[in-house]
Amino acid sequence: MTDLNVNSGPHANTGPNSNTSPDANTSAQPSHAGEALHRYREHLAEIQSERDHLKVRDRTYGTIRVVLFLLAVLFWVVGYYGDVTIAQPIGWAAFIGFIVAVVLNEPVRDRIDALRRERSVFRRLVARIERDWDRLATASLSRQLGEVTLPAGQRDAAADLDLLGRASLFHLVSMTATTPGIRTLASWLTGPAISSDAIERTKAIETLAPLREERLRFYVTARKVAESSGDPDRFTTWATGPRWLESRKWLSGWANLSAIVAIAFVLAMLLGFLVLGSATWFKIGLFGLLGVGIINVTLTGVALGPAHAIFSIAMASRGAVDDYRELFAAAERLPTDNDANNTEPSNTAHLQNIRDTLVAGPRSAAAGMLALQKVAAAGALRQSAATFLIYLPLQAFALWDVRVLKRLEQWQQDYSDVVAGWFESLGQFESLMSLAALRDEYPSWTTPEWKNDSSDRSVEAIGIGHPLLTDESRVRNDVTVGPPGTLLLVTGSNMSGKSTMLRSIGLNVALAGTGAPVCATRFALPSIELATSIRVSDNLSEGVSFYMAELHRLKQVVDHARRLAEKEDRVLLFLLDEILQGTNSRERQIAVVQVLRHLIGFEAIGAISTHDLELADEPELNSIAHTVHFRETITTDDDGNDTMTFDYQMRQGVSPTTNALRLLEMVGLGPKA
Template sequence: MQRDAIARVERRWADLPAPWQPPVSPDHPYAFDLDIVGRASLLQLLNTTATRMGRETLSTWLLSASPPAEARARQGAVAELAPQLDLRQDLEHRGRTAANDEADPAPFLAWAEGPDSLSGQTWLRWYAWLGPAALGILAAASYFGLTPYPLWAIPLLLNLAVGATAGRSAYHTISAVAADHRAIAAYAGQLELLTTAPFTDAHLQRLRATFGEGAASAPAMLRRLGRLASMAIPPSSMLYLPIQALTLWDVHVVFALERWQQQAGSQVRAWLEALGTFEALAALAGLSHDNPDWVFPQLADANDRLVATQIGHPLLRGDVRVHNTVTLGPPGTFLLVTGSNMSGKSTLLRSIGVNTVLAQAGSTVCAEALSLPPVAIWTSVRVQDSLERGVSFFLAELQRLKLVVDAATQANEGGSLRVLYLLDEILQGTNTAERSVAARQIIAYLVQQGAIGAVSTHDLALADDPRLEPLAHSVHFTDTVGEGPDAPPMSFDYQLRPGVATTTNALRLMRLIGLDLDEATADPAPVRG
């Protein structure tokens, strides 16, 4: 755990455990464009959870916006958990003791919340005691010569018949619990830690109250269940059949499990969901602890714009990260980001997007200050063509932009959150003339629908469009050409400046990588056949 923690701080992605990949649609509004999932992603950076419930809770928070009140409640919990390093590491360590930290609790929950399989059969409850007792008595009588015939064979055969009849139901019940009894014990250890921690935050106290107290508390009940599950004998054991024939052991184990089910089964889901929430909060708290200069954002319905002071990209190391101050909104305007290649436009858009995701999850953000309204993030940053689906790059970009436009329309009609859009190099897959017209129409429509956002481009004609100029707040990045033999040929400071970019660098980049071609090649002589 310590090695992983250091690797997270230093952003050494190759040294971190392989990232868990939640099921995410290819059309997700922002997951892939903003590196929320996958390798070198926000989820990989944050994920210190040890259970499937924790992973699913954390990924849900990162992949969908939470209501502001819920995000603010998490902020208080994160603030209390952040300095409690020992508690967070102990929680993770106890979770890792499970035999399979990817174990799906669904079968266990289905059993806990499902119907009894044997408890309603009163005759079986009586026979489970009387059958083995009769077998023992008659076997002893036969041994001492008190019976002329081996009468003990009668209850033995009956035991085998009853065991076979009840065996299928017993097997399913025991399998649902016994297969994960080590995981159940791990859950109990985690819950025991959380029920004894002296939390003062109201959100943490409410979560802890879910676990109950005393002998009926979640850790006590799960430990009891773990002991019951460990009593089951595997069918593959050589002792399984003799013990079943002599004692109907499976039937007794199932009756004990179903008594537990009747007492606590309806509470199990709430326990595991609360545990997953604790783990996800601990993950956000770890990010806050590792980055003490990050701040909690101000998330409020009354905000009509996103205002970020010295915002940086959370996935970059601190020594290479550059911070900028930026505003998106109010409605009726958009941020136009221009600049030459490699100057930092895409990184700025991702910085805004990733920090917005963190803000709405209840985390600290990589900025000196951030205020924003609740928003639905939509991006078009990393568009890909698809040979399998027969989709060209340009068509893929159009399909993506259609999703953004539809989301803005729905939001304006009152059906969802205000859209925050981040469009990188909009419509770069077509010619300049048509790109300018189409981009202008899309941007104007998004502005009209009340969405707020940013558009990056190095098409300076778009910045000069008289119909967009009144709506645009223009900023730019630039590059510096080195002078002198020891100076780098080109450098970037990644600092945002007001206005539209005045320089380009495509031809200089060509020369830097060795594509310094003669002008004559632009009009080559005909090739003779």
């Protein structure tokens, strides 16, 4: 059964009890990411050293603050009750010292917080190289990935190939933190691998890969934005939606009128008190002012609830707006066609489009966020304890919130048609920054070669490996899938590496589609859409048996091939692992051949694995299949104990061995003596 295959998942060969063997094909190659891992660990050590030093300073400032505050209180009490003249000035001096300590302490705490985010970034960089899936798959990121919507076929392929999820390709390549970045990278990984898109992305990735410092600053800023800012989807929905205040213009009119009336009543109070010496005018002004305040406070509670909800979406805080502006402004550091040191201007074309959207011109994302920041500064009066006493009279007598909302909706009118493009470009920018790290860390991984000739529709790989395995446990093989009219038949015993080979092909196709380097010495492919049937389960709640679930999945794969048969710019690559196990052997052989007949008829290319050696002898299948196999080696020690090992090397021809009964014996379920 496929479930027994210890080499069928990304972490199959990485556990403490795993059965691995040295990679014969890559023993001469260095640990590709070793240099990057060393660099990241050095950075982590520097961060931890600085953080420890600052924590000592923070504790010192904390002690000073407590001591000075207590001294201030003590001397104030002594001065007030003890009639000690010098005590009061000393108390005020201590209090001033307390304020100075608070002011000096804040930058230290801000730096500690910044170092925490920086440490988090480097820990993720290290965890990616070490394939530490537990550290990579955080609850927050898993939740966001779970919210990514995919068509049925892409969702199944993502599950089969570990494209998303806990121990997945996404976690290997991703340094994304914001929602647009996570969504964009996930869509690239699970979408079709189209040569034109991939080539443009590759050029951008190659340009970004050497910019280590710029990328690291970007990762830290993106993490800060993700922690502090509101939901970009809600922001975009608000920005492109209707304007709430536009249909309630009476509020703007009353806000202006109430301010004028409030000023008039204040003048009446001053006139009565200072000029006329009349208590009547003073009372008229006072009660009139109170009336305006009561009306506006009532309106705040009754009518302005939706306005406050808009504030929470459009400008969660002044700091959140500034964080996004800073993240958008990071695109200013991108190389441009006009840079003197840019010898290959065409390499930056994709990045130039992103740069234009994010930082170039008066309607760029950075300019828009700068304008919004000015509105947020006015709106922040109600959010800060330091300015709330200023906000109260402004709101009570002039409906300050309505004035802020009016400015906010003017901003909405000015930028509504470009906001969605900002976040789309941000998602692309963040995804490219993530993939650039992979290019920098694995210089020996190859750039895919794209076949644009419709007469050459095959996948050719030399030294292909499973990218989710570590360098030490990965075994590489040479494999070709295609051309149309043929298929790769992978045979072998349980746990020998069949499923891993299928996933290695699919994962590297997905990598190629993003524009990233692939885990191979050479990898050539046409534009491809993936369809898989590897992990299939029954659904008892819907009354679907395992066999019927397999049939539904295979029907989905065949329908996909039928749709692509009409397109000349791409081909379907199917990967089928031990299919139709839920029926008897003879019917299974007939059914498998029938399914493959459909796929071959629609000019799809693909690979199918099986440990059913009779299926490999099926005449019709044998006539179109290129058959390869994996095998095991069983050795017996002096005490008569059997040990089964695998070298995971792919060989030509049908597997000459099976191991199901021997495995049965090895776990103690053999025939009774």
